[in-house]
Amino acid sequence: MWAPSASWSIVLLLLLPSAHAQGCPTSSTGAQSLVQTKKLTSLTSADDSRANISIPEVLGPWTTAQALEASGSWAALAGMDLCWLQNFTTSTTFTLCVMLLGVAMFATACCGLAWSSAKSPETRGADDAQDPPGAICKGKSPPLANVPARLDALDGLRVLFTMQIILGHRSYLGAILPWWFGSADAVTYFFMLSGFIQTLSDSRKKVLYGPRDALAFMARRLGRLGPAYQAALLLDVAWWTGDHPVVVGLLTSLGLQSFFPIRSCGLHGFLSWQANSPAWFVSSLLIPSLCHPWIYRKLPRGGIMKLSCVLAILVVCDVGINYYDILGLSTSYWFSIFNFGPACCLTYLVGMMAAKLAVQLCEATESVVSIRGWMFDASFLLTVGLAVATHRVQTFPGDPGSGKHGLVCVIGFCWVLISATLVASRPACVSPLGGMLGASPLVAAADYCYGAYIYQNIFSIFDPMPKESLARFVLGVCCPWLAAILSKHLLEDPLNARLGKLMRQWTQER
Template sequence: MAGEPAGSGAARMIAPPIPPQRERFPHLAALTGLRGVAAWFVVFYHARLSLTDWMPEGALAAAGQGYLAVDLFFMLSGFVMWLNYGPKLREQGLSGAKSFWWRRFARIWPLHLAVLGALVAFALLLLATGRDAANYPLAELPLHVLLVQNWGFTPELTWNHPAWSISTELGAYLLFPFAVLAARWESLRPLALVAGVVLCAALLHAVFLVAGAETLGDQITRLGLVRCVLQFGIGILLANLWLAWRGRKSALAVYAACLACGAALLLGAPETLLVPLAFATLLLALALDGGPLARLLSSRPLVWLGDASYATYLVHFPLLVALKLVAVGDDLQIAPAVFAAYLLVLLVLSGALYRWLEKPAQKWLNSRSPYATRRAVPAE
């Protein structure tokens, strides 16, 4: 056997097996750009009711659908988690779960805690000045610190409202290692993976139907966790579909499926069924495609927006609340110039937090992981 030294009369020394090299997947820049665009849709969604005096009706209608961007985030997260961590967890089994969980903690918790700390100071200032601080219940603060506030413990969104989705993502991260080992997803045929996507979307629709929820944005504190976990699962299935179909000219067919889902929505099909399917086909098409739309989303400005999107997502709502306190009158409307200034401040603050808080904190925590392994996992 090659590589095995042997000697007469001596014990044979068997060389240690060389661990298999996991494939390095290309960076799908279009998906990073898509995440950036989605984050800014959420920004306009939360601000839209204060822009009705001057924003065109069509733009307001589009902004009114911005709550659906989180569904795209959930799928993107499942997709990226599989590509970055699925093969590693497959090799290591549950022994690798602690390292994975630490890395996710390092990714999401430091910035969340920093924003939450700023809100605690803000809530104390409200109390000290006799203002209403009902949206900042101190009794619920431990749940927010631990990021479990949207696991069915609270009836309403409080503190930093958008962080509800980060709470549910934490639930998906905890389940992810078990999902990886539950089946050999990478060995399934594409038809079976497509069927899995449809089944997850149908199950999500059934849950919302039974709960009496007509849109994906209904009953967030009750349904948000299942909404995240099922769409995170769709992302895992899509990653395996991409692995099976990459290199083939499949993007046009997948775009056609996306358009079909969009047409069905316009004709009155239920949002809770068709939006997940539409987003699934869009995400897969962009991952497979190298055409104009993918190139646009891969442009440097949009990729930068995607890199800073977590900071944008977490900080935009507290910043909007502060803006309304100091620059909004009784009509609750934000003037165009004031709103433009808000967007600029948000853009700069997002970049600053990403560069000088989020990434350094992530690096610092990962360097001190008690579960560190020799082989680094690429950041996502």
């Protein structure tokens, strides 16, 4: 189903040189590019177009002045200016029709996977993705009875990080917590958490992931991510006044915008890719999610030492690519490693390996009960402290930032995830911070984090309102959560229930 990404890559590579040869602006017209950039980011813009919506005074940890300065220097570094692609615009009606075609293709892929799962043979036998039970010292997997079924503290963290991103996008965060993480760090946590939770659940349930299980997982994953993603996309484009870049239609509705290293997040991004700017995260998450069954079966097996070494190697690779940008993809204003889906797979894989290590540690530390109560608290506070100490102000959305800061965040998040599992595996252990994060309101709100994240961009049309306005706060920060509640109960749950019913019906017809 991902074949279109290859054709899009070929088309893009063929178009770029030809456009450059025909006189597309280059670094020699850096001043002209800067003027255009400043026009797009004007603080006093009265244009109703979503492409020209005004940027607030503070965008998370970076200021507008710094962003404009960075835009000029990065535009000058660009080997070629891709602004010509943004001129291929069309009407709202045509864009919505193209996107509806993409939605139909997305739904067809989901139903096709569900039907194929129902018709596939059931896998029987031992789970070869798990080691046979044995002693830890011999490099064998521990019994899975100690692996907790719920991690309420991590659900609470998910809610806080979602709020951090929404507040940052609405420009409140810079005034409230100017020292806090950049949005990139919260996204890093989400990728790691997704891989960690799914792998931990699979290990606990001893999932086999034969053909039927793998296809069913992929269908359920598309059914989980797809409805809210597509609804937010259609609403966002329908509310977007003015013309629309053609490429935004089919590409984004299929979730393929992150298959290219294009800067697609934030108002400084490549606007042709931004029907719903935050949706790039879902596009990136689709890649490892659909490959999860295969990756899970190929994960290394062994004891604590071996898994720790593999995890360390993955952390170094992840930080090197996503923070140090050793591939050099962020050396142009138009390109960024931050929004590149294949690079985000490494972060997801780090979360998966952290889960494998957590399973081993749950058994190995069974006798060390006294330290588990404060282990999660200490790991979280230490991560926050070191992240703040190594944080450097970002100058534009998606800036890879400091390599040391990235290393601290990735390692710290790994230990936060593992320590939360260790504490939850011993109900007798008391964690003050974990108890607060696992409070009932936060745990209940965790079910709506995805919806609040994906619907937030719709309410950015209220950004020009005065920042101190209560109406702006309610509309921009609170309404995404209300939209998430309505979407989950009126759209996502009914569609997923219908999908499950179809899968059972097709299975019975075999």
